[in-house]
Amino acid sequence: AQSVSQHNHHVILSEAASLELGCNYSYGGTVNLFWYVQYPGQHLQLLLKYFSGDPLVKGIKGFEAEFIKSKFSFNLRKPSVQWSDTAEYFCAVMSAGTASKLTFGTGTRLQVTL
């Protein structure tokens, strides 16, 4: 069975600092990868996704993620965070043959201070 690990549970950054959130998955076959974000009081929404092609994908609000197949990783990055990026971030994986089933990581709570 596939699984997703997010090692950072709670990250606190100052505005303008750079961000990298780790995500590792365990599955040997073809995967689709996602990052979702949940802002305080809002519903979960898609930040970016990787299906195939260029392993560096860009999402909304200046976020990007890099798929490194050899490391089973899909880390999320942003060069300069803003206070409005305070949210919970979830990595998720969909493996081929699981018919749209997503497996989520446990989430990383990001707190950006002014």
Add this chain to the structure above:
Amino acid sequence: DVKVTQSSRYLVKRTGEKVFLECVQDMDHENMFWYRQDPGLGLRLIYFSYDVKMKEKGDIPEGYSVSREKKERFSLILESASTNQTSMYLCASSSADLETQYFGPGTRLLVL
């Protein structure tokens, strides 16, 4: 814009009650999903459905059942609510080809 709505934002029920959580999507999506979200555990899949009257167990189906009588509506049923089912419940939908799941606002259920 895809819209997924859930019948209640907050719900308080007593142990042993039968609880219905409703989810409706307006994008003619084939797939619908129910998750529960708990602090430190992320989202865990309870049940999902690929089509009307079809259902599949997710990772934690025990204590739950579902119903999908119409394409746009997917109901989660707690047959006899227990305190360990206190949680945030999220519904999602996706089309068969796009794969991206769209989420509703969630129902925060408290079982006393």
